[in-house]
Amino acid sequence: MWKQVQDALHQSSTAFITKLASLLPGFVALILALLISLVLAWIVAVVLRRLLSSIHFDELLARWGLSPAAEWSPRRSPTLLVSGTIAAAVVAAGLLIGVAAFDSELTSELVRNIFAYVPNIIGAILVLLVGTIAARFLARSVLIAAVNLNLEYARLLSAGVKVLVNVLAVAMALEHLRIAVGIVELAFGILFGGIVLALALAVGLGSKDLVTKSLEREARKPSGEAVEEPLRHL
Amino acid sequence: MDSIPQPATPTIEQIGSADLLVGLLTDLSQDDLASTCAALRTLPGTPRIVVLQDHAAAAPPAVPEASDMPARDSSLFLVPWSPRNLGATATPVESFSTAYESIFETGAKLDVRAFCLVASNLENAEPGWVSRLAQPLLEGFDLVAPCYARRRFEGLLNNSIVSPLTRSLYGKRIQNPMGPDLGISRHLYQDVLATGQDAATTGNGMHLLARLAPVACGDDFKVCQAYLGSRVYPPVDWTGVSSLLTEILGPVFLAMEKTAARWQQTRNSSPVTTLNESTPPPSQSSETLEIARLVNSFQLGMRDLREIWRLVLPPATLFELQKISPDKFRIPDELWAKIIYDFALAHRLRTINRTHLLRSLAPLYLGWVASYAREFENADPRALARRLERLSLAYEACKPYLISRWRWPDRFNP
Numbered sequence: 001m002w003k004q005v006q007d008a009l010h011q012s013s014t015a016f017i018t019k020l021a022s023l024l025p026g027f028v029a030l031i032l033a034l035l036i037s038l039v040l041a042w043i044v045a046v047v048l049r050r051l052l053s054s055i056h057f058d059e060l061l062a063r064w065g066l067s068p069a070a071e072w073s074p075r076r077s078p079t080l081l082v083s084g085t086i087a088a089a090v091v092a093a094g095l096l097i098g099v100a101a102f103d104s105e106l107t108s109e110l111v112r113n114i115f116a117y118v119p120n121i122i123g124a125i126l127v128l129l130v131g132t133i134a135a136r137f138l139a140r141s142v143l144i145a146a147v148n149l150n151l152e153y154a155r156l157l158s159a160g161v162k163v164l165v166n167v168l169a170v171a172m173a174l175e176h177l178r179i180a181v182g183i184v185e186l187a188f189g190i191l192f193g194g195i196v197l198a199l200a201l202a203v204g205l206g207s208k209d210l211v212t213k214s215l216e217r218e219a220r221k222p223s224g225e226a227v228e229e230p231l232r233h234l
Numbered sequence: 235m236d237s238i239p240q241p242a243t244p245t246i247e248q249i250g251s252a253d254l255l256v257g258l259l260t261d262l263s264q265d266d267l268a269s270t271c272a273a274l275r276t277l278p279g280t281p282r283i284v285v286l287q288d289h290a291a292a293a294p295p296a297v298p299e300a301s302d303m304p305a306r307d308s309s310l311f312l313v314p315w316s317p318r319n320l321g322a323t324a325t326p327v328e329s330f331s332t333a334y335e336s337i338f339e340t341g342a343k344l345d346v347r348a349f350c351l352v353a354s355n356l357e358n359a360e361p362g363w364v365s366r367l368a369q370p371l372l373e374g375f376d377l378v379a380p381c382y383a384r385r386r387f388e389g390l391l392n393n394s395i396v397s398p399l400t401r402s403l404y405g406k407r408i409q410n411p412m413g414p415d416l417g418i419s420r421h422l423y424q425d426v427l428a429t430g431q432d433a434a435t436t437g438n439g440m441h442l443l444a445r446l447a448p449v450a451c452g453d454d455f456k457v458c459q460a461y462l463g464s465r466v467y468p469p470v471d472w473t474g475v476s477s478l479l480t481e482i483l484g485p486v487f488l489a490m491e492k493t494a495a496r497w498q499q500t501r502n503s504s505p506v507t508t509l510n511e512s513t514p515p516p517s518q519s520s521e522t523l524e525i526a527r528l529v530n531s532f533q534l535g536m537r538d539l540r541e542i543w544r545l546v547l548p549p550a551t552l553f554e555l556q557k558i559s560p561d562k563f564r565i566p567d568e569l570w571a572k573i574i575y576d577f578a579l580a581h582r583l584r585t586i587n588r589t590h591l592l593r594s595l596a597p598l599y600l601g602w603v604a605s606y607a608r609e610f611e612n613a614d615p616r617a618l619a620r621r622l623e624r625l626s627l628a629y630e631a632c633k634p635y636l637i638s639r640w641r642w643p644d645r646f647n648p
Contacts, residue, residue, distance in 0.1 A: 137587065140542065140586070140587070140590055141590065143538060144476070144590055144593045144594050145476075145593070147531075147534055147538050147539055147594075148473075148476040148531075148596045148597070149473065150534060152534070154534070154538045155538050
């Protein structure tokens with residue numbers, strides 16, 4: 001009886017040690033991959049930082065109307081944010097490659113799925129970036145046009161446009177990430193529709209007189225005015 | 235029964251070549267057209283002249299009957315002509331600049347020595363006033379700019395920005411550098427074309443007009459002004475000012491960018507020859523301005539566009555603007571000149587989208603108009619010339635500021 005127990009213990013210990021030993025190369029590979037990716041990430045970060053500084057990336061972003069990026073960034077520098085993000089991505093890729101080195105079916109499947117998801121993340125980031133730029137541009141266009149029309153609520157209108165475009169961009173990004181697609185679609189439809197209706201009511205009621213005056217002015221314009229109109233200022 | 239034979243109107247191809255091309259974009263009456271043609275025929279040296287008459291601008295009876303057509307005269311040909319139709323979406327300035335472009339193209343086909351562009355109607359015009367623009371061209375001048383009788387509230391964009399800026403930058407005191415009535419030699423036209431051979435500026439008559447004065451003042455071209463009389467201005471639409479600023483100042487600032495090396499060397503301004511000079515007392519304009527509304531536009535801009543102006547104007551200028559009280563509303567000339575210079579610099583640096591930039595200038599421009607109108611509310615209209623001279627001198631005095639900011643935009647930001 002004791003002999004049988006001893007054999008069973010011996011077998012399980014051997015199996016455990018064998019399994020552990022078989023995992024060791026994987027661990028070494030993981031540590032090696034992590035170390036290499038850390039060095040690579042540091043080099044990439046330094047090169048990127050220098051490159052972005054040389055093209056005055058922070059000033060460029062501010063000029064393109066992406067100054068909020070500075071607020072999210074370490075030491076208010078989007079250059080540091082971009083270089084840090086890319087470096088973190090390199091380390092994450094190294095980690096995933098290291099995990100894949102275990103060669104077990106589970107880890108391989110996990111890594112494959114994560115890598116398959118990367119294009120979605122990149123797509124979502126691009127959508128958010130373009131959305132932010134478009135929101136900023138359109139909000140500024142609306143603000144200037146509304147001020148030039150002497151509208152008292154120009155800022156409100158501009159903020160409304162910015163929120164609308166940002167909401168649209170976030171909804172698109174979430175769809176790209178395949179996060180609660182149904183809920184996002186529904187919530188977006190309700191939210192967007194609600195905002196548009198509220199704005200339409202606010203602007204429609206608020207600028208009824210303005211629209212009437214503008215239409216009357218257009219109707220009164222003689223047809224020949226088109227060519228002569230600008231000349232009076234010169 | 236045989237129909238009565240009508241003399242055919244000659245086409246540009248049939249005419250072949252000419253010395254002078256006159257483009258009429260204005261609606262001259264039958265009598266005015268006849269007197270214009272008669273005056274053009276008396277020009278010295280009997281040049282071959284082609285007169286293009288815009289069909290769209292002309293009143294229906296303005297096209298002469300075949301029997302009266304001056305086209306029979308071997309030295310003068312009257313050709314009915316229509317500029318390209320840009321469709322209903324084209325802005326007035328686009329239509330206008332396309333018409334100019336079309337005249338220049340026709341002139342190039344005819345290999346003319348000079349162009350004469352007429353786009354204005356004059357009050358109590360002397361018969362044949364158009365020949366005042368043409369004659370100096372045949373006497374060797376390259377640019378004949380128009381001079382009109384000044385009125386307080388007319389030509390404000392020209393008086394407040396285009397004219398003093400041209401004077402300060404290029405050193406020539408031209409009252410109306412962008413016309414619209416102009417005489418241009420072929421030589422000058424070719425030089426202007428050569429200085430703007432890029433995608434951004436070709437194919438736009440307004441860009442071409444904006445480059446005329448800079449090129450003519452900078453090179454060895456002979457420039458003069460011809461006094462034409464009182465121009466008729468239609469009533470002002472103040473709500474369209476932002477589009478107008480974009481369409482007019484965009485080409486002016488681009489021309490400024492292209493000629494930067496040249497204007498940085500020009501120090502003082504000098505007068506140009508003015509032909510047929512006449513200084514009638516400035517007449518009172520019947521138009522009144524709603525100063526309170528203009529001040530309100532400025533204040534609205536100050537409240538809502540400050541974030542945008544902060545990217546363009548230095549802190550000291552913003553502070554000066556902030557200090558302006560609505561009760562004693564006045565924008566000093568030096569401040570105005572610096573604002574225009576800062577906008578020109580921001581246009582060059584693309585600090586923000588260029589259309590946004592120029593449209594955001596509108597409340598400031600309306601503020602300047604309010605300040606100017608308030609000054610002239612009870613002032614003697616004869617003081618107008620002195621007032622505009624003071625503004626031009628302020629532009630000249632602030633030119634070192636422009637040069638410093640242009641050269642070192644980051645380092646020199648007072």
